[in-house]
Amino acid sequence: MKKITKIVSSFVTTLGLAFAISSPAMAAGGHAAVLDEVHMNMSDKASLQNGAKLFVNYCLSCHSASYSRYNRVAEDLDIPLALLKENLMFTTEKTGDLMITTMPQADAKRWFGIAPPDLTLVSRVRKPNWVYTYLRAFYQDEGSPSGWNNSLFENVAMPHALYELQGVQRFIGKATPAELHAGGGSHAAETSHSGEGDHRIVGDAKFDLVHPGKLNPDEFDAAMTDLTAFLTYLAEPAQLQRKKIGVFTLTFLIILMGLCYLLKKEYWRDVH
């Protein structure tokens, strides 16, 4: 047994060394987009409810969430059915229906060049940080068909659906590495004001707010955090319960393992 341990430990060390040697050469492949980190709290029902409100008001008019049902969302997010029907259901009357947009896909394809993708699973495909950065990275661009562009997803067909909340941003340029280091990532909101002028850094792009929206920049970021949290929930509704069940299951198994070990010891007492 000792020999095996020695071999395994030497193996692990060498493997670590091998990866360390080969990784700088490997890191060269493919550049990753600069994303802001979203700080969601998936157990914050108020945040998820606000995200749901934003979703049905601003997203569902064009995008579907065609694997999700209204009543399931209401149940998971503690939204009373009456409130759901009154405030959150614009596309159908039946609470058991799937969340499908009323916009005809064929028309949408003609209008935008591409049918708006289904959003049920977007946060599992793109990951929450991408969604959060993307939603905040729209800017005015007279050169594009819709008049909008996005610094994370260049020449995206989608116009800025949330401009009445965010206002209108103007793209100044890519942030320098120093600016990214100082204000990039999750702290974009805090540094933008204290820094020079009113620049905000979203991802790796610098923006000016040329026309304010209904929300101030910090409020807008918070709203987008809620929307991202909702989309994250939407991609996997089971996540709200699976971790709770997991804690009980693992606790049970750890106790069971202890008992099994004692049972084994008892049986093996007569093995000499």
Place this chain on the structure above:
Amino acid sequence: MAIHRHDNHVSANAFMEWVDRRLPLTKVWNEHLAEYWAAKNLNFWYFFGSLSLLVLVIQLLTGIFLTMHYKPDAALAFASVEYIMRDVPFGWLVRYLHSTGASAFFVVVYLHMFRGVIYGSHREPRELVWLIGCVIFVALMAEAFMGYLLPWGNMSYWGAQVIISLFEVIPFIGPDLTEWIRGDFVISDATLNRFFAFHVILLPLILVVLVFLHLVALHQVGSNNPDGIDIFEHLDENGKPLDGIGFHPYYVVKDLVGVCGFLILYLGVVFFAPDLGGIFLEKDNFAPANSLQTPPDIVPLWYFTPYYSILRASTEQLLQVFAVGSGLVGLAAIIFTKYKAPVKVGIGLVALAFVFIFLNSSGKAWGVILMGAALVMFFLLPWLDRSPVLSIRYRSLPFKIALVVFLIAFFILGYLGMNSPTPARTLVAQICTVIYFGFFVLMPWFTSIGKTKPVPDRVTYDEH
């Protein structure tokens, strides 16, 4: 070597006597559990056989429940998986148990195979146990590959596209063969339906039969042990091995501890990280199959990546290295061995033939051949390994060094297969591919040199 068995099994009561006269229940119970003598020093590495069986059962059971709601139809498949994830009560749990189970299966099977290699369980008299196990491994790969198409995600689609199109390199019949496999010119509804049939009926059936044969063959020759010695050489007056204990209850209760440990890790993934950062469930597979949109990197799941790396590593340069290598091996065999002259001429001709073939064929075709050969190597292991001892505890240093180098190469190949290739990565993959095959090709040599340690008469057992 055969296990000594009691021919007169005593039935427990009148009912069992009635049964036993019609069905050899007590006989089977005794021969395969209560009086199946296993060495008393089986350690940690011996958990993975019974765990493989456990995962097989988990996959069969969860699979049955998944088919109750899954629709094998290109237009409905993706949505039906999401229906299972959302609308079927605890459907998400069943689905995660199955998707995590696929990876868990390969984890335990790889560890089980590794156990065989380090303790010489593939050597005489257990060659057939090992061979059947290798067939199980290949069948499991086919099962996993076909199962991966069923969610009809974009990675399902493109992964199947890439792997099936590999058959195109087969001379003459390649293009027709791939079309025949797919049932269409591209991956389509026809492909999905046949893969579903294979995944839920044919391969599970094959797997269960093979696992049964694996156990029958094992019980014919008896389990190996970490010392790699025959416990049946020291018997007591009843013909029971002195170092053997009944599988039941001793190893049943011991394996229960292993089962708990396994379930903690397995369910930990199921409940807390079912996609394990994209390793167990790839993010591109949460988008439905789209024949017009190729994912940025088409990569298989982790358990295939070492072989996928070998496939991608096959370039003209690698073949030149192989040509030089086979020439050198042939030359070394002629100069340093003590065979007769005609044999040496034969070796020389074979080596020359290999040099010629390597220099005159395409990298793509060889990628497929190498990937297949990488699996075939496992089948040859019982005969490539020439060490006078079975267990790594008593093996010579060259074997230990070779094994560690091989493992490192295997892990690096696996890592590279998960990532997009760059020239530097391809070079590393090629070096590791050479090491991979070098391990098997040179095994007859490095297992027969060096000084082995004396093997004890009886198993080493540390009583706590």
